[in-house]
Amino acid sequence: MTASASLPTRLLPSASLGNGVSDRLRKKASRHVKERIIESLLFSAAAFSVFVTVAIVYVLVKESWVFFQVVPLSDFLFDTQWTPLFDDAHYGIMVLLSGTLTSSGVALLVAIPLGTIIAIYLSEFAGFKVREIAKPFLELLGGVPTIVYGYFALTFLTPILQKIYPDLPGFNLLSAGLVMGIMIIPYVASLSEDAMRAVPMALREGSYAMGATRLQTALWVVTPAATSGIASAYILGISRAVGETMILAVAAGMQPNLTFNPTEPGATITSYIVQVALGDLPHGSIGYQTIFAAGLTLLLMTLAFNLLGYWLRKRFREVY
Amino acid sequence: MQIPTGYEAGVEGAVLKADVRELDFYYGAFHALKRVSMPIHDHMVTSLIGPSGCGKSTLLRCFNRMHDLYPGNRYAGGGIVLYPDNTNLLDPGVDPIEVRMRISMVFQKPNPFPKSIYENVAYSLRVRGMRNKNELDDRVESALKGAALWNEVSNRLKELGANLSGGQQQRLCIARALASDPEIILFDEPTSALDPIATASIEELIIELKEKVTILIVTHNMQQAARISDFTAYMYLGEMVEFGVTDQLFIKPQKKATEDYITGRFG
Numbered sequence A: 001m002t003a004s005a006s007l008p009t010r011l012l013p014s015a016s017l018g019n020g021v022s023d024r025l026r027k028k029a030s031r032h033v034k035e036r037i038i039e040s041l042l043f044s045a046a047a048f049s050v051f052v053t054v055a056i057v058y059v060l061v062k063e064s065w066v067f068f069q070v071v072p073l074s075d076f077l078f079d080t081q082w083t084p085l086f087d088d089a090h091y092g093i094m095v096l097l098s099g100t101l102t103s104s105g106v107a108l109l110v111a112i113p114l115g116t117i118i119a120i121y122l123s124e125f126a127g128f129k130v131r132e133i134a135k136p137f138l139e140l141l142g143g144v145p146t147i148v149y150g151y152f153a154l155t156f157l158t159p160i161l162q163k164i165y166p167d168l169p170g171f172n173l174l175s176a177g178l179v180m181g182i183m184i185i186p187y188v189a190s191l192s193e194d195a196m197r198a199v200p201m202a203l204r205e206g207s208y209a210m211g212a213t214r215l216q217t218a219l220w221v222v223t224p225a226a227t228s229g230i231a232s233a234y235i236l237g238i239s240r241a242v243g244e245t246m247i248l249a250v251a252a253g254m255q256p257n258l259t260f261n262p263t264e265p266g267a268t269i270t271s272y273i274v275q276v277a278l279g280d281l282p283h284g285s286i287g288y289q290t291i292f293a294a295g296l297t298l299l300l301m302t303l304a305f306n307l308l309g310y311w312l313r314k315r316f317r318e319v320y
Numbered sequence B: 001m002q003i004p005t006g007y008e009a010g011v012e013g014a015v016l017k018a019d020v021r022e023l024d025f026y027y028g029a030f031h032a033l034k035r036v037s038m039p040i041h042d043h044m045v046t047s048l049i050g051p052s053g054c055g056k057s058t059l060l061r062c063f064n065r066m067h068d069l070y071p072g073n074r075y076a077g078g079g080i081v082l083y084p085d086n087t088n089l090l091d092p093g094v095d096p097i098e099v100r101m102r103i104s105m106v107f108q109k110p111n112p113f114p115k116s117i118y119e120n121v122a123y124s125l126r127v128r129g130m131r132n133k134n135e136l137d138d139r140v141e142s143a144l145k146g147a148a149l150w151n152e153v154s155n156r157l158k159e160l161g162a163n164l165s166g167g168q169q170q171r172l173c174i175a176r177a178l179a180s181d182p183e184i185i186l187f188d189e190p191t192s193a194l195d196p197i198a199t200a201s202i203e204e205l206i207i208e209l210k211e212k213v214t215i216l217i218v219t220h221n222m223q224q225a226a227r228i229s230d231f232t233a234y235m236y237l238g239e240m241v242e243f244g245v246t247d248q249l250f251i252k253p254q255k256k257a258t259e260d261y262i263t264g265r266f267g
Helices: A029-070 A073-078 A093-125 A128-143 A146-164 A173-197 A201-209 A214-225 A227-243 A246-251 A269-278 A286-315 B056-063 B096-102 B117-127 B133-146 B166-178 B196-209 B222-228 B246-251 B256-262
Strands: B016-027 B030-041 B045-049 B073-082 B103-106 B184-188 B214-218 B231-236 B239-245
Touching (some): A073 A093, A093 A173, A093 A214, A093 A227, A093 A269, A128 A173, A146 A246, A173 A214, A173 A227, A173 A246, A201 B166, A214 A227, A227 A286, A269 A286, B016 B056, B030 B056, B030 B073, B030 B214, B030 B231, B056 B214, B096 B103, B117 B133, B117 B166, B133 B166, B166 B184, B166 B196, B196 B214, B196 B222, B222 B246, B239 B246, B246 B256
Parallel strands (some): B045 B214, B045 B231, B103 B184
Antiparallel strands (some): B016 B030, B016 B073, B231 B239
């Protein structure tokens, strides 16, 4: 007897296992096709957003490339003047960056403390009724068009500030920054509140059971437990401040000015882009190309903040 | 608030630490505790048993006024007298925070704060405004020793409390409750989230702890009540059915309802 002859029957071809696949159990072609169509629809919806992002980055990088063929990167980074429309053109992004950082700094000095305090109040102190009334109002504050905030800064806040500080120019970063801070409060407050409310009741009870007051519980237990969510709220606030355009275009003066003094007028990256994009510079001129380089700088900044936020979320994520 | 006279189930040789007298409690419209009375003896373990929803946790949470945290809860009559103060804990003039400083609590699920092991234990002291580093160090060490956790964590006090195992976390919560030198510690089903080995170590610890504090424990595990407690109270539907010395209650219950429950015919 040879070895092959002794093979057990279960290793024989499948035909011997039955009379093929019965009609009842056969794969349904129609179902298969429908599933495939739905899957590809879902995929293309997801792919669309990725495509748009990639396309934006592609355009920015491509147009900036044209710009950097003419202007060396070192000039762009280290020159202390921004005069791309003058005969003696200078392209120091530092000038616009200083405006962006100063106005954002003022805004965050308003939004982060106030937003955090509001979040702590709404999450830990306010009763059900107060919260149900206050939250929609807070979110309404975030829904006011930024152009309205811009006029508010220019025609309401600046005159008031000028009474306190008479030398303040009509266009200044301070008033724009303060109003921008008010605009950002809802984002910081709402997201921080969500993070605090997600802290399990068991932690709060543990703190109260140790004889802690409400404030001690809020500051020593709830806030640390919500750190990752609060950090993302701050990062979102920073991104909003850096990317805000209209308030600054209206109230801060659009004069490029290398300064970290908020009582001076200044242009930010965003307000400069508006100015040029709406102006009558011919497309393709080097002056026009500057907005792509400026836009790329802005994109890199917000990308950096998003990465920081992502890292903070991972670093401080609480496992309750 | 008018307090009924003392409950007469005291045991010879035991000193009263607290006395629940005809206590009524409502969650909104729901009558959760119905004229409940029972004594709590000093330096003894008293356990509360009964089927789910019988009000045993509700009664426990009256002792440190946890119900005050939520709107709609109402102490509706009677009270809990704490000795030697001879003061009703539920009196509106009593500050719940002062109560919680003297009557501490350990919860069902270990709930360490998102802080280091050291800061978890020091929490109840910091809440009281203690700032002296040496004093804090001493109190944290003795609390961790009291909770039989010191040997396991003494070289990693800076690590997060959440990094410990479940049983260690629960002992950390016990250390946290011990740190402030409370008179009573309330345990709300402290071992229901733990494995059998961790459960055994917590039970052992509770028996040791009664040297220092009075213990009131809610448990759904009758064997646990029999193993660790000196007195047992059986509750059903918000009423106190029977209170007695643990051995007597389990061997020779006075009421038919208690006998049905502990023999497993019901619940």
